[in-house]
Amino acid sequence: MNDELAKEREIKIAKVERLRSLGIRPYPYRFERTHQTDKVIANFEKLSTEKTNIRISGRLVAKREHGKTIFGHLADGQGKIQIYLRQDFLGEKFRLLDLLDVGDHIGVQGEAFKTKTGEITILVKSFEFLAKALRPMPEKWHGLKDVETRYRSRHLDLIANPEVKKIFLIRTKIINLIRQFLNERGFVEVETPVLQPIYGGAAANPFQTFYNALDQKMFLRISDELYLKRLIVGGIDKVYEVGKDFRNEGLDRFHNPEFTQIEVYEAYADYNDVMRLVEELFKFIALNLFGKTEITFKDKNIDLGKPWLRLKFVDALKEKIGEDPLAHSIESLKKLGAKFGVDTEGVHSLGKMLDKFFSELIQKDIIEPTFVMDHPRITTPLAKTHRDNPDLVERFEPIIGGIELGNAFSEATDPIEQRKRFEEQIKLNEEYATLDEDFINALEYGMPPCGGLGLGIDRMVMLFTNTESIREVILFPQLRSPAAE
């Protein structure tokens, strides 16, 4: 800490001590509030004509001293409101305000009135210190802009930038709406293990850990899929889970190593039913957030009220490259990649290769709500083989604004085929392919036809808040630890 900051801190600590010496607690236990700022403003007419006694608390975010009066603003969880402190009302206690700084929490008691400029204000009759801050707040006008500091010290970001808080409130609202939507349709929310002896349900590098009591290697889940399907076998036939998944992979605008996913499984349904569910869900969220189905994302207007476009994976790719992608080997795809500017460096499996072609050549240009569907079988071991084409699976990915929002299938339910499909993945050298015997065993007890869906909550929040980086919708995004000093 440098001299100036240390000095400022010393001064504030001295004020804390001064308060204590006067018999005042600088960090007391509670404050009885009668209102929050938004309620005072909303009910001003009634509160002012009835001269209601108002007790309100918050952080002092501005202090304007005029000798024997002080104006300030108090910010609480709902907004902010002006306070007006006068020596003739506060008497001796007015001098204590020398010990009050911007950044401190106080509680005040008084009445609401309007100043001559028309601002709703609390005329303070008494006040209490609730917490003294020892460090200076970010700049009052420009706020806190440095993105690194914003992510590393989110508390400061939230104090200084109200629009940031708004994004996270919308995030919570979206998650609540998803739950409401599914609960109303009879889905049951469950919790399954985050700590798993064998990972599965996706193609991703897992985080590993070790459980001492069992003397056993464990993984943080990359997906909830295989556990939720066990519940479908067990008869919880409309089920979902909201939770964190962990993937030990790169970190960029669309990826955080821990991210929030919802997975939904509905027995006796197929992927066509799931598409309708997704259409209804997005419409439901938009209507409840904004009162309309149109949203703006990256300067584009997107209407979530219409049926989504259906785009077949292989057809789209065929049109783009002029030949059937399924007729190619991994080697010939590499050559084709060079021709179309698809970088295939480090891609060792056919499934990943096809995914890569699609995401680079087609996905980024999909702006309208679209279901990319019927992927090559090889890409997706947990989806049912397509009823009309054995080379494809019944799968779709919802895409809006170039962002892949999730993944859904008619779930594979045939235990014999499921085993073969897992083995096929392992043989094809698909990275991180596993064979979960216990899961296959569960399937052998009979899993009904089932539609399944996973949605990336963080990316959905990006869409609905028109935000371009996943770090803006995750409170504490992963960053590299700064060098030790």
Place this chain on the structure above:
RNA sequence: GGGCCGUUAGCUCAGUUGGCAGAGCACCUGAUUUUUAAUCCGGUGGCCGCAGGUUCGAGUCCUGCACGGCCCA
């Protein structure tokens, strides 16, 4: 992993062909009983990200590293 950009006071930012380290906010002192980015007087505050190099002299030029951002993969 590669390319480009950024890192200067607690915060927001300037900093000229390489020549004394700057402003606003915040903080401290004083004035001020309807201000609201309050105003006015006077002050304090720097490991210029880190480590090397070039130079009489480096915030500035060069190299490496760290962290971050964007793009590419």
